[in-house]
Amino acid sequence: MQHIIDRFVSYVTIDTESDPSSNTTPSTSKQWDLANKLVEELKTIGLQDVTIDDKAYIMATLPSNVNHEVPTIGFISHFDTSPDFKGANVKPQIVPDYDGKDIILNAEQNIILSPSYFKDLLQYKGQTLITTDGTTLLGADDKAGITEIVTAMEFLINNPEIKHGKIRIAFTPDEEIGRGAHHFDVEKFGAEWAYTMDGSQVGELEYENFNAAGAKIIFKGKSVHPGYAKGKMINSLLIANDFINELPKDETPQETKGYQGFFHIHHLSGSIEETILELIIRDHNKFKFEKRKNLIAKIAKKINKQFAKQFGEDIVVAEIKDQYYNMKEKVLPVKHIVFIAEKAMREIGIKPIIKPIRGGTDGCQLSYKGLPCPNIFAGGHNFHGKYEYVPVESMQKAVNVIVKIAELTADGAYQQTETKSKKS
Structure with a gap:
């Protein structure tokens, strides 16, 4: 898990706060700092067709390693952080073997992350948490998602015995200000469907939004x-x-x-x-x-x-x-893409939590641009504020889900679930 921790920390310590008052894309020039780093990292781990356009949209390809025809699928996350709270000078704190008690984020300012208020913390007793130092947000929304996608692609490259079709990945700017999908080139991306890794707790699977x-x-x-x-x-x-x-x-x-x-x-x-x-x-x-x-x-x-x-x-x-608009309208006709994600979770021991998003993601806009795109958990909690945290084990589980979705799609699970989808 140290590899995931190191990768995540390297991302969140780069300030990528977006700005709703800006008319440029990306809305802040500092988003380029992480975008350019990601491009080099994707090339280093062995992905192909790594591109970044003049608006900082990043795309890359993991080629298929099977001989039969498999739908091209995608995974998407955003690299900007919310302007709702300070995103500069993030100093992540690692809390190994969490004991279920209060976590002192900042002793000087008496800022405490407490399970008496944030009861979800108790789910992660014994796990490794990454928190803020109480003065900034963390950026797990959605740098956890980026960490998971990059780590999953690296794992598939290093383990060619796991069969998969062609996979496209993309990282976008300005999602937090509602513009993440505005300049996304769906035709260039070339996937039949995709998943945003931008949800919260383990098991979340969402295909309905406001x-x-x-x-x-x-x-x-x-x-x-x-x-x-x-x-x-x-x-x-x-x-x-x-x-x-x-x-x-x-x-x-x-x-x-x-x-x-x-x-x-x-x-x-x-x-x-x-x-x-x-x-x-x-x-x-x-x-x-x-x-x-x-x-x-x-x-x-x-x-x-x-x-x-x-x-x-x-x-x-x-x-x-x-x-x-609500992506449900665009996802229901191809609901097998939800069933694949659900099946992937169950096969690795995760109970799916299927619920509506009380908000929106890049995926809802992409669904209306012709790329059906449900949302999967990235593991973080308390987004957009100083109490944000993410369990490392949750990020690892998200990596496992990505890998399993790729494997099931190559196995033809999409054909089985497509029949189920039509019946439902």
């Missing part, structure tokens, strides 16, 4: 001296507050789980004259997703009607943009 939209709502007002404002002032801040109060109180991220959708207000700023509200809309069900967007428009229309005479024009302007 339908997603973002809304920017502008509220206008009229500023007048407050001492003489009666019948004249229109306070855009208060109108924004009225708008928020029209949204369902129990349909927020903190009140929902599973397949339940939500409205999430993440930015509010303004003055009397103008207030801007930004929120995201999420729902797994396409009909409910459209209904949520319609509610935003309906509330805006109601307020506009209320102020039509006094203001003389629309006082609320709502801009709604779809971001991505």
Whole structure:
């Protein structure tokens, strides 16, 4: 396992934080530092057709070692880290033989990773954990996935007795800001299907995600001296507050789980004259997703009607943009690709945890670009913050899953599961 630890640490200590305010791809120039390192590493371990384009998308090939026809499959991860928390100067801490007690991440700042709060920790008693030092995120999202893919390809190269078809791998920038698949060349990648290694705990297997939209709502007002404002002032801040109060109180991220959708207000700023509200809309069900967007428009229309005479024009302007859609629609017709991953997990002793993603991955966008792409666990927990950690044993299990998927596909398991898929 030391090989996995060394590889992972070499990746997370390179700052690759993405930037949603940037118009470039990648959104930050520092993402090139890891991208270029990966290109050289892929060549060193013996992969072929290693390429990196002008937007830092990396692709490589492991050629087939069987004589019969096998579908080309792919594995994908992203190398950027979230801008939600500091990603520079990551100092990973190795915790061998975890004893199930509190882990002091930073004694000086009294930052503790505790199983009393993060109960998942107790699953990994006796294992080796990699944590932060309490001042940055770790970057297991998704450098754990990259570690696993590279390690699996290296293992297959060094163990040619394990039969597999042609495998394509890819690493992308800017997934954390929703752009990871925007410039992905599906035709160049050339796989019939792929898997993103971007989930959390061992066993996760996901082929459903939210339908997603973002809304920017502008509220206008009229500023007048407050001492003489009666019948004249229109306070855009208060109108924004009225708008928020029209949204369902129990349909927020903190009140929902599973397949339940939500409205999430993440930015509010303004003055009397103008207030801007930004929120995201999420729902797994396409009909409910459209209904949520319609509610935003309906509330805006109601307020506009209320102020039509006094203001003389629309006082609320709502801009709604779809971001991505539920990959389920694209995966169900080829559900054998899910069954293969499920079978791979079971054959190596992992119980699959099949559940919807309460978010999105590169895979959901890629599925709509013609590359069906379920998501598989990468092993990390508590992403995007100082309490992030990953068990090394979980990364090893993900490596084993990749290898087993390649082996099962070459064995013709995709044909058996395709029949099962059609029946289901």
